[in-house]
Amino acid sequence: MTKSLPKAELHCHIEGAAPPSLALEQARKYNVETGHFIRDGIYVWDDFTSFIAAYDLVADLFRTPEDYAHLAETYLLELAAENTIYSELFVSPDHGEAVGLSADAYLDGIAAGMIAAKEKTGIESRMVIIGERHLGPENVLRRATETAKHLHRHPLVTGFNMAGEERMNRVADYARAFDIARDAGLGLTIHAGELVGPQSVIDALDLVRPSRIGHGVRAIEDADLVKRLADLGTVLEVCPGSNIALKVFPDYASHPLCRFIEAGVRVTLNSDDPPFFHTTLAMEYERAETVFGLSHDQIVATTRTAIEAAFIDSDTRTRLLALV
Numbered sequence: 001m002t003k004s005l006p007k008a009e010l011h012c013h014i015e016g017a018a019p020p021s022l023a024l025e026q027a028r029k030y031n032v033e034t035g036h037f038i039r040d041g042i043y044v045w046d047d048f049t050s051f052i053a054a055y056d057l058v059a060d061l062f063r064t065p066e067d068y069a070h071l072a073e074t075y076l077l078e079l080a081a082e083n084t085i086y087s088e089l090f091v092s093p094d095h096g097e098a099v100g101l102s103a104d105a106y107l108d109g110i111a112a113g114m115i116a117a118k119e120k121t122g123i124e125s126r127m128v129i130i131g132e133r134h135l136g137p138e139n140v141l142r143r144a145t146e147t148a149k150h151l152h153r154h155p156l157v158t159g160f161n162m163a164g165e166e167r168m169n170r171v172a173d174y175a176r177a178f179d180i181a182r183d184a185g186l187g188l189t190i191h192a193g194e195l196v197g198p199q200s201v202i203d204a205l206d207l208v209r210p211s212r213i214g215h216g217v218r219a220i221e222d223a224d225l226v227k228r229l230a231d232l233g234t235v236l237e238v239c240p241g242s243n244i245a246l247k248v249f250p251d252y253a254s255h256p257l258c259r260f261i262e263a264g265v266r267v268t269l270n271s272d273d274p275p276f277f278h279t280t281l282a283m284e285y286e287r288a289e290t291v292f293g294l295s296h297d298q299i300v301a302t303t304r305t306a307i308e309a310a311f312i313d314s315d316t317r318t319r320l321l322a323l324v
């Protein structure tokens with residue numbers, strides 16, 4: 001039983017964490033028709049492209065700092081109720097800008113929800129800024145530049161990441177954005193090895209030099225790369241439920257989580273976009289035990305790894321590690 005275990009999550013997209021019930025509430029508030037992307041209380045999509053389209057439609061229902069505060073607080077309270085002690089939220093100011101919110105207003109709203117959740121439950125959280133790959137290199141560069149410029153205003157922003165359509169453009173096209181984020185003191189992680197094979201992870205290691213990789217699971221197709229990840233100590237933000245829902249692997253028996261652990265790669269458990277993939281962080285922990293057969297100690301080790309790899313200051317890390 002993993003229910004009572006302390007949990008930590010490094011990889012969850014804030015708009016992707018909106019429960020359909022909350023999305024429907026927002027749709028009523030703004031008089032938006034949802035029949036084409038929410039049916040019977042479930043988000044409707046069938047491949048990565050239509051998933052991103054549904055994600056964008058859900059994001060469009062959050063339009064003010066207060067909406068985003070409510071979303072962040074709702075998700076973090078849900079996590080805290082499952083004994084989660086730490087959460088790193090992936091936030092994309094591009095989605096705020098799409099509804100007319102400045103990056104500052106978008107981040108202030110999310111921060112308010114994070115602070116409220118911490119006051120109520122003690123859950124610690126941070127934000128990782130996302131540059132959306134499919135919006136192009138110029139846009140990701142602008143995102144990194146603006147993030148660096150406004151960092152002093154947003155103490156809960158501690159990392160930079162790139163998500164979106166991995167099949168578009170080359171990692172090299174985005175390397176400069178990551179250089180700017182690194183120089184600003186942000187922790188680096190990047191979605192790679194999810195929709196694209198090992199070369200995407202190799203490019204990420206060579207050109208971005210992140211301490212963590214979002215997914216990275218298709219590195220399993222290259223034994224030398226698996227060894228390189230283990231030797232470097234790069235942490236994989238593994239999201240098994242997401243990988244199965246998006247058909248990265250046909251079933252859990254084919255999923256490489258256990259093979260990474262056996263090879264000495266540092267892994268963590270994550271939900272990615274929980275209601276889109278019919279999962280929660282607690283379900284990922286439970287599945288690690290019941291489907292992947294991880295021992296109690298192996299599951300606790302994933303939580304320790306998450307805290308060790310979190311983009312937090314050393315006092316917070318020490319305090320959280322003592323809780324695991």
Ligand SMILES: Nc1ncnc2[nH]cnc12
Binds near residue numbers: 194
């Ligand atoms: N699983 C995923 N991969 C890439 N970009 C995303 N944005 C939200 N979820 C994502």
Ligand SMILES: [Zn+2]
Binds near residue numbers: 013191214272
């Ligand atoms: Zn993701």
